Structures are given as C-alpha cells and as structure tokens.
Amino acid sequence: MKTIYxxxxxxxxxxxxxxxxxxxxxxCLDLDVQIKRTGCHGLCQEGPLVHISPLExxxxxxxxxxxxxxxxxxxESDELVDRLLYFDFKQKKRVSSxxxxxxxxxxxxxxxxxxGELDPCNIEDYLAKDGYKALAKAVxxxxxxxxxxxxxxxxxxxxxxxxxxGRKWKTVxxxxxxxxxxxxNGDEGDPGAFMDRSIMEGNPHLVLEGMIVAAFAVGASKxxxxxxxxxxxxxxxxxxxxxAATKSGYLGDDIINSGFNLEIKIKRGAxxxxxxxxxxxxxxIEGKVGRPNEKYVHATEKGLFGCPTxxxxxxxxxxxxxxISGGGKAFSATGTEKSSGTKVFSLVGKVVNTGLxxxxxxxxxxxxxxxxxxxxxxxxxxxxxxTGGPSGGCxxxxxxxEKIDFDTLLEHGSMxxxxxxxxxxxxxxxxxxxxxxxxxxxxxxxxxCTPCRDGLVEVYSxxxxxxxxxxxxxxxxxxxxxxxxxxxxxxCGLGKSAxxxxxxxxxxxxxxxxxxxxxxxxxxxxxxxxxxxxxxxxSCKSCGVCAKVCSFEAIEVKGKKYSINQxxxxxxxxxxxxxxxxxxxIEGKQL
Amino acid sequence: xxxxxxxxxxxxxxxxxxxxxxxxxxxxxPSLCFNKELGQLAGCRLCVAELRGEGWSKLVASCxxxxxxxxxxxxxxxxxxxxxxxxxSLLLARAPESxxxxxxxxxxxxxxxxxxxxxxxxNCLLCGRCYRTCQKQGTGAISIVGRGAEQxxxxxxxxxxxxxxxxxxxxxxxxxxxxxxxxxxxxxxxxHKTHDLVACPVCGFKHITQKAIDFLxxxxxxxxxxxxxxxDCRNEKTSKALLKGFSQ
Numbered sequence: 086m087k088t089i090y091x092x093x094x095x096x097x098x099x100x101x102x103x104x105x106x107x108x109x110x111x112x113c114l115d116l117d118v119q120i121k122r123t124g125c126h127g128l129c130q131e132g133p134l135v136h137i138s139p140l141e142x143x144x145x146x147x148x149x150x151x152x153x154x155x156x157x158x159x160x161e162s163d164e165l166v167d168r169l170l171y172f173d174f175k176q177k178k179r180v181s182s183x184x185x186x187x188x189x190x191x192x193x194x195x196x197x198x199x200x201g202e203l204d205p206c207n208i209e210d211y212l213a214k215d216g217y218k219a220l221a222k223a224v225x226x227x228x229x230x231x232x233x234x235x236x237x238x239x240x241x242x243x244x245x246x247x248x249x250x251g252r253k254w255k256t257v258x259x260x261x262x263x264x265x266x267x268x269x270n271g272d273e274g275d276p277g278a279f280m281d282r283s284i285m286e287g288n289p290h291l292v293l294e295g296m297i298v299a300a301f302a303v304g305a306s307k308x309x310x311x312x313x314x315x316x317x318x319x320x321x322x323x324x325x326x327x328x329a330a331t332k333s334g335y336l337g338d339d340i341i342n343s344g345f346n347l348e349i350k351i352k353r354g355a356x357x358x359x360x361x362x363x364x365x366x367x368x369x370i371e372g373k374v375g376r377p378n379e380k381y382v383h384a385t386e387k388g389l390f391g392c393p394t395x396x397x398x399x400x401x402x403x404x405x406x407x408x409i410s411g412g413g414k415a416f417s418a419t420g421t422e423k424s425s426g427t428k429v430f431s432l433v434g435k436v437v438n439t440g441l442x443x444x445x446x447x448x449x450x451x452x453x454x455x456x457x458x459x460x461x462x463x464x465x466x467x468x469x470x471x472t473g474g475p476s477g478g479c480x481x482x483x484x485x486x487e488k489i490d491f492d493t494l495l496e497h498g499s500m501x502x503x504x505x506x507x508x509x510x511x512x513x514x515x516x517x518x519x520x521x522x523x524x525x526x527x528x529x530x531x532x533x534c535t536p537c538r539d540g541l542v543e544v545y546s547x548x549x550x551x552x553x554x555x556x557x558x559x560x561x562x563x564x565x566x567x568x569x570x571x572x573x574x575x576x577c578g579l580g581k582s583a584x585x586x587x588x589x590x591x592x593x594x595x596x597x598x599x600x601x602x603x604x605x606x607x608x609x610x611x612x613x614x615x616x617x618x619x620x621x622x623x624s625c626k627s628c629g630v631c632a633k634v635c636s637f638e639a640i641e642v643k644g645k646k647y648s649i650n651q652x653x654x655x656x657x658x659x660x661x662x663x664x665x666x667x668x669x670x671i672e673g674k675q676l
Numbered sequence: 677x678x679x680x681x682x683x684x685x686x687x688x689x690x691x692x693x694x695x696x697x698x699x700x701x702x703x704x705x706p707s708l709c710f711n712k713e714l715g716q717l718a719g720c721r722l723c724v725a726e727l728r729g730e731g732w733s734k735l736v737a738s739c740x741x742x743x744x745x746x747x748x749x750x751x752x753x754x755x756x757x758x759x760x761x762x763x764x765s766l767l768l769a770r771a772p773e774s775x776x777x778x779x780x781x782x783x784x785x786x787x788x789x790x791x792x793x794x795x796x797x798x799n800c801l802l803c804g805r806c807y808r809t810c811q812k813q814g815t816g817a818i819s820i821v822g823r824g825a826e827q828x829x830x831x832x833x834x835x836x837x838x839x840x841x842x843x844x845x846x847x848x849x850x851x852x853x854x855x856x857x858x859x860x861x862x863x864x865x866x867x868h869k870t871h872d873l874v875a876c877p878v879c880g881f882k883h884i885t886q887k888a889i890d891f892l893x894x895x896x897x898x899x900x901x902x903x904x905x906x907x908d909c910r911n912e913k914t915s916k917a918l919l920k921g922f923s924q
Contacts, residue, residue, distance in 0.1 A: 357823070374820070379718050379740045532820070532827035533719045538802070539766035542825045543790050566762070573735045574721050574759045 087118045087160055090136040090201065094125030094283060095318065096440075097132035101149060105133055108152040118160055121210070124287015126201040128188050129440040131171055136183060136201070143183035144169040174437060174459055188438045191457050193419070193445045195427045196403045200287035205322045208329035211290040217335050219406035223298045224343045226409075231302040232258060235405070237413030239425035244270055244361075244398030245473065245502045246578070247424070247491035253395065256385040257303040260393035265305035267296050267347075268389060268396045270366060271312040271319065274358035275474025276525060278505030280429040281399035283441050285312065285319035288403070289326035293349065295402030297335060298409060300347045303395050308349040309370050313356050323351055358475075358529035362577050363388075363396050365531065376531040377577035398503065400429055420446030424490035428501070434470075434508035435462050444489070451485040454508055465510040469593070473502025475522040475529075476582035478589025479515070498589045500582070512661070514611035515594040516601055520548040522586035530579065536571050537580030543567060544587060552612040554674065556602040564591060606673035613656045617672050620647050624668035631660035631669065677745035682752070694738035694749060695723055703751060706760070706782045708767075708851070709803040710739040714812060717804045721763045722782065726750045735759055765789040771799045774852040781851075796828035799854040804829075806846035806855060814895065815839055818846060818867060829855075836869035841887035876906035883907070 091097075091106040102122070109120050126134045131145035137159050144155060144166065151169060158164040170179035175187040183189060203210035211217070223231045236251030257265060269292060273281040285292060296308055312320050327349055330336040338346045352370045359365050360375040367389045369375035388394025404426060408416045417425045424446040430453070433439050437459030444453060450470060454460070461467050469479040478499035480487070487493050491501050509518065523545045532538045544567050547560045568584035568591075575581045591598060600606050607615040620631070620640075625647055632640040632647065639653035640660065649660075661669045679688050681698055688697040693716070698705050705725065709717040716739035724735045728748045735755060743749075750756065764778055769790035778786050778801075807818045807829050817840035821830040829846075831837035842864050847855040858865030862873055862882055873882035874889065883906045893900045905913065 359823075379737060381736070381741055527824050530824035532802070532822070532824045533717070535719065535721045535763045535766050538825055538827070539770055540762070542793070543766065543769070546791075566758075570759055570762045573755065574724055574763065576718060576721075576737070 087140065088138050089113070089118055089120045089160065090123045090126075090138070091120065092124075092126045092132055092134040092136075092201065093122035094129070094132075094201075094286060094441075095279070096125070096129035097134055098318075100133045102133040104149050105135065105147055105152060108149050109135075109156070112152060112156055113160065116156070116160060121204045122206075123203060124200040124205050125283040125441050126183060127192075127197070127441045128171075128183070128186070128438060130438065131440075134183075141182040141184065143171065143181070143186075145171045175456075187459065188440070188442075188457055191444065191448065191452050192442055193427050194443045195407050195419075196284060196291070196400055196429055197287075197441070197443045199291070200283060203288065205287055205289055206325045208290060208326070208333060211288070215410070216290055217294055217330075217333075219409035220294050220297055220301075220335060221341055223301055223409050224341055224345070228258065228302050228304070231298060231409065234408060234413035235302070238404075238408045238416040239413075239423070240401065240404055240408060240416065241424060241491055242398060243400035243404070243428065243503065245476070245500065247495075247501060250397065250401055253385060253397070254299065254303055256383070257305070257393050257395040260386050262393045264307065264390075264392045265303060266389045266392055266394040267300040267303065267305040267308040267349075268367070268370070268394055269296055269308070269310040269399060269402055270361060270363070270396055271310055271316070271399045272354045272361040272366060273316075273399075273503060274313065274356070274361050274529070275503060275505045277431060277433045277507050278474055278503055279431045280441065280504045282316050282319055284399050284403050284429070285316065286322055289319075289323045290330065291403045291406060292323070292399055293326055293330055293336070295397075295405035296349065297330075297340065297347055298405050299395055299397065299402065301340075301343075301345050303393075305395060306346050306348070308347060309352050309389070310349060311352050311354055311360070311366050311370060313360075314353040315356050320351060320353060327351070357531075358525075359531045359577075359579055362579050364577065366396070367394065376533050377579070379576060400504070421488060421490045423492055428489070428504055430504045430506045432458050432506050432508070434506075435465070435510040435513070436460065436508045437462055446490045447488045449486050449488055450480060453489065453506070454485070458508065461508070461510050465512065467508070468511050468513055469509045469515065469518075469590075471499075471507040471509065471518065471522075471586075472505070473500035473582075473585070474505045475525050476500070476579065476585055477502045477505075478585040479509070479518070479593065481593045498585065498592055500585070512609050512611070512658075514552075514607050514609035515590040515597050516548060516551050516607075517609075517611045519587040519590045520545065520552055523548055523583070526579070526583045526586075530583070531577075534574075534576035534580060536575040537577075537583060540567055540571055540575075541583055544571075544584075548587065551598060551601045552607070553614045554601065554605040554612070556598075558599075558602055560602070561591065561595070561598060564588075604673060608671060610656070610658060610661060610671035615674050616656055617651055617674060618649055618654060618656065618658075618661060619670050619672055620649060621668045621670050622646065624666050626666050626668070628665075630663050630665070634659045634663040677743075679743045679746065680748045682750055688743050692743055694725055694736065694741045694743050697743055698725075698738060698749075698751065704783065705738050705751060707739055708778075708781050708801060709805070711805055711808075714805060714808040716740045717808070720767070720801070720803055722760055722767075724756055724759050724763075726753045726756050761786075767801050769793055770795055771801050771852060771854070773799050774801060774854075777852050796822075796826075796830070797854050799852045800829060800850075801852055801854075802827070802829070803851065805849040805851065809845050809849040813843075813845060815841055815843070815845075815891065817841070831867050834868070837867060840867050840869065841891045842866050842869070842871040842885045843888045843891075874904055876909050877901060877904055878909040878913075879906060881906045881908070 135144045173180045240250040241247040364378040365375040429443045471479045530537045568588040571584040627645040686701045707723040708720040718737040718740040723738045725738045764786045772792035871885040889903045
C-alpha cells in the first residue's frame with residue numbers, strides 16, 4: 086500500500102497544502118492508499134511538498150491541478166512526474182527523493198526525524214514510530230537513573246542560554262515543595278524563526294513525551310505548555326495530542342501503572358517577545374502582566390506560583406526521548422565535546438534554499454550556508470549571518486569556518502539563541518540591520534528597567550541618525566558605552582542581550598558605520614538618504630529590464646543609452662534587483 | 677551572617693536585601709523606585725552595586741539582591757558610578773524638569789546628555805510609587821499601561837475609572853509631581869474625571885469625595901461622619917477631647 090504524505094506545515098499550508106490533501110483524498114477513494122497530512126518537511130520555499138512512499142519520490146511546488154497526474158503516474162503505477170521533481174543546483178539535475186537533495190545531505194535529523202513522516206494529529210502514527218517507548222523505559226529505569234542519563238547526555242538548553250539540562254533537572258528534583266511544575270517554553274518570537282513551531286505542529290507527542298519524562302524525573306505533577314497564540318496550528322495539534330495521550334494513559338493519573346500523575350495544560354501567550362523570558366513567561370501563566378523579575382532566586386527553587394519549576398524549551402524536551410531510548414552516552418558522542426547533539430535552525434534570508442534544517446553541533450557555518458543553504462541567491466557575495474535572533478549578533482566571512490556550538494558563537498559576540506539564522510548579502514546594510522533589530526526590541530521591551538526602556542531609545546535614535554547621514558563619530562563611542570551599560574545593568578536577559586545587534590555589527594562592520602558618518606555613503610544601497618543609483622555604461626546591455634520594473638519612470642533612454650533621472654528615483658532598488666548584468670551601481674548621495 | 681560593603685564588615689540577616697544592610701550600616705545608596713512601605717521594583721537601576729567574586733564581578737540591584745554570607749560589595753567603583761550616571765541621564769531625558777529631584781535622590785549633579793523626549797506623563801520617572809500605592813491601599817485604579825518606551829502610568833484604556841476614589845494618594849506619592857490634579861472649591865479632578873467634594877459637617881469646607889469616605893470607612897471601620905471631618909476640624913475635635921480629658 087502506498088502512502089502519500091502531503092506537507093501541511095505552515096508554509097505549505099499557506100501554499101495550498103490543505104486543498105491538495107483534499108484533492109488526493111477525493112481522487113483516491115477507490116485506491117489502496119493512505120493519505121497523511123504531515124508537519125514541515127524542511128524545504129519550505131519549494132512547497133507545497135508531496136512525498137510518496139515506498140516509491141520515495143518527493144514532488145515540489147505541487148498545485149491542485151497536478152494531483153490527477155501524480156495519482157495516475159506515481160500512485161497507480163511507479164512512474165515519476167519529472168517536471169515536479171526538485172531541481173538541485175549543486176547536482177545540476179532533478180532529484181527524485183528528498184533524501185538525496187543536497188539540502189538534506191549534511192543534515193542529521195534527530196528531533197525532526199519523524200516530522201513530515203507522521204500525522205501529528207494521530208497518536209497511532211506516533212506509537213508506530215516507537216512513540217512513548219522512552220517514557221515506558223524511563224519509568225522502568227527510575228527517577229535517579231533518568232536524571233543521570235540526561236546529565237551524561239550533556240544536553241544544553243535549546244532555548245538560547247545553553248544551560249546544562251541535566252543540572253537543571255537535578256536542582257528541581259532536589260528542591261523541596263509538595264507541588265512542582267514542568268513548563269515548556271513554546272513562545273518563539275524571533276523574527277525569522279520557526280523551529281519550535283514546526284516541532285510542535287509536526288510532532289507534538291515528541292514534546293509531550295519529553296515533558297512527561299521530565300516531570301517523572303523531577304517529581305512534578307502539573308505542567309504547562311506556553312505557546313504563542315500566533316501559532317494556532319501548534320495550539321490545536323498540541324491539544325489533540327494531550328487529549329489522545331490522556332486517553333491512552335500516558336498523561337493523567339497513574340501514568341502507565343507507575344503511580345505517577347501529571348496534568349498538562351496549554352497556556353496561550355498573547356505574542357509578547359519578552360514572555361519568552363523565563364520569569365515573564367511564568368508571570369504570564371499566573372495571569373499577571375508578562376514582565377520579568379530579577380532572578381536572584383532561581384525558578385528551580387521558586388518559580389511558577391512560587392513552586393519549584395522546571396522550564397525547558399520545546400526543542401530541549403524533544404531531545405529527551407532520544408536520550409532515554411539511546412542512552413545519554415550515545416547522545417553525548419554526537420555533536421561537539423561541550424555542545425552535544427543536534428540543533429534545529431531556520432535558515433532564512435538571502436540563501437538559495439530557505440527552510441528548516443537540523444544539523445549536528447560542530448558543523449561549520451560554511452557547510453550550513455553554502456552546502457545545505459546552497460549559497461547566496463543570485464550569485465551575490467555573502468556578507469554576514471545573524472544568529473540568535475534580535476538578541477544575537479552577526480558573524481562574518483572570517484567566521485565561516487568556525488564550528489557552530491554554544492561557546493564558539495558566544496565567543497564571537499553572537500549566540501545560539503533558539504536557532505534563527507538570517508543570511509545577509511552585500512546588499513544588506515549592517516547599520517540598518519542593527520537599527521531594525523533595536524527597533525524591534527524597543528517595541529518588545531517590557532519597560533520596567535531604565536536601561537532597556539530608555540537606553541534602547543537612545544541607541545535607536547543614534548542608529549537612525551547614522552542611517553540618515555546625520556551621525557557623528559562620537560556617536561560610536563556613545564553606542565559602545567550604552568552597549569556596556571545595557572549588558573551590565575539591565576534587569577533581564579532581554580535587556581542584557583539587547584546590545585548584541587549593534588555591538589556585533591559595530592565590532593565587525595565599523596568601517597560601514599564610519600562610511601555612513603564621514604562619507605555619507607551606504608555601500609549596500611539601503612539607506613535611502615545616502616544613496617543614488619547610476620547605470621554603468623560598460624556593463625549595461627541595453628536590455629531595458631530596469632526601465633520596465635521602475636514604477637516611477639525614473640529610467641530614461643536615449644537611443645540605446647539608459648540613465649537614471651535622480652530627481653524621479655525613489656531608491657526602491659527594483660532596478661538593482663532586476664538587473665542581471667550588475668550594471669546598476671550604488672553611489673553615495675548626489676549633491 | 678557577615679557581608680562586606682566597601683571592605684567594611686556588616687552583619688546581615690538571611691533574606692535581607694543589600695540596600696537594607698547598607699542603610700543599617702550607615703552607607704548611602706541612591707534609590708528611586710525603592711520605598712520601605714512599597715518595597716522594590718528594581719526598575720530605576722540607580723541603586724546598583726558591584727558584587728565581586730574571585731576573578732569576576734557584576735552589578736546587582738541592591739534593593740532586590742538578597743545577600744548571602746561572605747559576599748563582597750562595592751558601592752562606588754567605576755563600574756557602579758558609570759552605570760548610575762547613565763541611568764540618571766536617561767531618566768533625565770525622560771523627565772527633563774525633574775533635574776533637581778534626581779539630584780536630590782542621587783546627592784550629585786546630573787548632566788543632561790540626551791535630547792529631552794516627549795512622554796505621555798511629562799516628568800514621570802516611572803518609579804511606580806503611585807500605582808503601587810494605589811494597589812497597596814486596595815483601590816487599584818491605576819497601573820502601568822503599554823510596553824517599553826511607550827509605557828506610562830494610567831487608568832485602564834486611558835479613560836476614567838470607576839475604581840478611582842480621588843484620594844490623591846498617587847499624586848502625593850509621586851516624587852516629581854507628574855500626576856496632574858485639578859482642584860476647585862467644589863471639585864477635584866484626577867485621572868480623566870472630575871469628582872464632587874463633600875463638605876465638612878462642621879465648617880463646610882469641601883475636602884473629600886464621597887467615594888473616598890465610603891472606601892476608607894469600609895476599610896478602616898472608622899465611621900463615615902468622622903472621615904467627613906476636614907483635617908482642621910478633626911484636629912480641633914481631638915484637642916477639645918484631650919482638654920476635656922485633662923480637665924476631668
């Protein structure tokens with residue numbers, strides 16, 4: 086019997102995944118096939134994706150109209166629909182199975198192993214993949230042994246801090262208190278990040294199982310999953326999973342006859358970035374305003390409702406079943422010495438292949454960007470990669486061969502964060518990037534402490550001035566001073582790390598800042614007040630594409646000679662993006 | 677237990693904050709959002725102190741930091757002074773007219789460094805004394821609204837709030853006079869609402885709202901007619917009672 090996996094991850098769903106699944110269901114009524122709506126397969130930009138096994142063929146950019154042909158060729162017989170196969174730029178040919186894509190070649194899928202291969206709303210699918218076996222094993226092993234295995238695994242918190250999960254679990258298990266909580270942080274708010282979302286949507290039982298094992302190990306009887314409400318499918322799938330798990334005896338009272346009870350509830354967040362911070366998250370669950378507290382007393386002793394609380398990220402929990410079934414030692418053998426295991430990243434920005442990836446810790450940035458990511462779009466030059474979201478920093482060309490792990494990233498002024506990876510090319514202005522992230526953080530700051538609330542406003546106004554060509558050299562010193570101040574004096578992690586975007590860009594791209602200030606020039610052609618575009622006669626092939634894309638009729642032609650009328654040009658960059666010959670040149674402000 | 681502040685050995689009890697211990701031992705730490713009755717908010721960051729360990733040091737908010745045995749703190753290091761000065765100048769940009777008050781709190785001059793900003797409540801330093809007073813006394817009519825730089829003390833949805841009894845406790849708690857109060861012979865206006873004042877049964881001076889009388893009477897079990905007395909008449913009544921007591 087054939088199985089048709091239709092990707093129903095957020096990207097593919099938006100692209101029509103639901104309608105495609107329905108069409109398959111309608112047309113396959115009389116056929117001996119199974120149709121599954123699965124979670125994210127990874128290569129979102131090629132969606133909607135359809136995978137058929139045991140033929141092991143993956144179709145990309147499928148439309149509803151393609152369904153009859155797919156059924157006729159690949160379901161009723163074993164032929165392939167060539168035109169829907171993914172064209173792999175590295176291999177320079179169409180590749181039939183997703184497992185052979187260059188995009189997948191360097192990946193190691195542990196957390197995402199079953200995402201895309203099961204129906205997240207069906208517990209039977211999860212059970213068929215050895216689901217809840219780790220829980221049964223954990224119960225048999227006993228609390229102490231579970232804690233030990235997690236410690237041995239060397240797993241570090243995947244939410245950003247990279248704290249040793251085993252140590253955290255041990256502290257909570259030793260904390261005194263009749264009632265203990267396990268909390269799952271699914272409040273993923275970084276721009277360009279969708280790792281946790283895809284895990285929660287694509288394999289919610291995996292997260293649940295990790296949480297149940299954790300609760301068993303630390304002696305917690307209540308649990309919360311904090312999910313932002315902007316993730317409706319994650320909320321829905323998790324709720325279905327909780328209900329199914331309760332019905333099957335993996336949640337509730339006397340879990341698999343062990344005498345251990347656990348109740349898990351979903352708490353929907355209203356979309357405040359700061360609620361991803363542990364203490365703000367707990368206040369939000371308590372029904373209070375989501376503002377952080379000083380963490381001089383740890384949540385492991387006094388957290389949610391004043392009880393000892395274990396808070397881990399979605400991905401951390403999702404690693405637990407693997408650790409329990411395979412053993413901590415086997416897990417610690419993967420990745421690097423101090424950062425074991427794998428990490429899920431969302432690869433976005435100016436790379437050829439954008440999507441969701443999982444790689445072994447210790448892989449280099451070059452491998453991620455140029456092999457998995459397929460390099461920079463349109464053959465442009467790589468400039469920087471932002472890791473760790475708005476609280477992280479950027480890494481440059483010189484770091485391409487650095488290993489990706491917690492400590493290396495931190496050492497270079499960035500951080501792992503939850504795993505967003507934004508790739509930037511030569512047409513991205515680093516001052517503008519810093520300004521954008523600072524603006525985001527101002528919006529998302531809770532406003533309790535002076536450094537974050539008022540300090541960031543000053544940072545933003547300086548960056549804004551610089552992008553407008555009104556900056557002064559002293560501004561750079563003030564920026565550095567404000568950066569140090571934020572790091573040392575802000576109340577919570579959000580404020581302390583809010584300096585990273587501008588400090589990191591200032592550290593690696595100081596020349597760009599200086600250029601903005603002294604030469605009033607933005608080399609990336611982004612800061613509108615500081616650029617003008619001109620057409621280079623030598624490179625121009627007079628194809629006229631630039632004139633076609635210009636909405637402002639700013640491109641004039643005399644005979645075969647094209648030129649830009651500066652008074653009409655609004656510097657929207659449409660011509661720059663459209664020109665295939667690189668004939669549009671970026672110059673400083675025309676005086 | 678013992679801790680060290682600026683190398684001086686100080687006795688401390690478990691659970692005490694650094695600020696408490698420092699004040700008990702005669703040290704001065706400036707603080708704005710901390711108040712003995714209201715507790716700490718750890719928001720203003722003027723009270724930072726440096727906690728030093730072997731080979732490391734970090735700033736802590738002394739109002740909230742629970743001291744542990746043997747810890748070493750310094751109150752006037754470069755790191756502390758730099759941070760405090762920056763906090764002060766940022767607060768000054770938020771409330772430029774509060775320079776004198778800030779200087780009084782800090783016991784040092786504050787240099788304007790940044791361009792003054794326009795904020796919703798002019799002169800408000802967001803120390804939170806007003807809404808914490810309001811919440812502590814049980815009226816809870818005002819709170820923080822908004823987030824980040826846009827946050828302000830206000831009534832919910834920035835409209836008049838039935839829970840406000842116009843007791844003016846918030847305005848009295850405010851160190852900078854940022855809360856606008858309108859007063860006339862018959863009325864008092866605060867937080868988007870004008871309230872009628874009730875007359876003192878003795879002299880007729882209008883000084884309190886009916887809502888305040890009801891609220892306070894319920895809360896304190898003091899009869900409403902007592903609360904309706906204006907401060908002068910109450911004084912007079914008390915002193916007369918005292919005289920009466922003496923003469924008997």
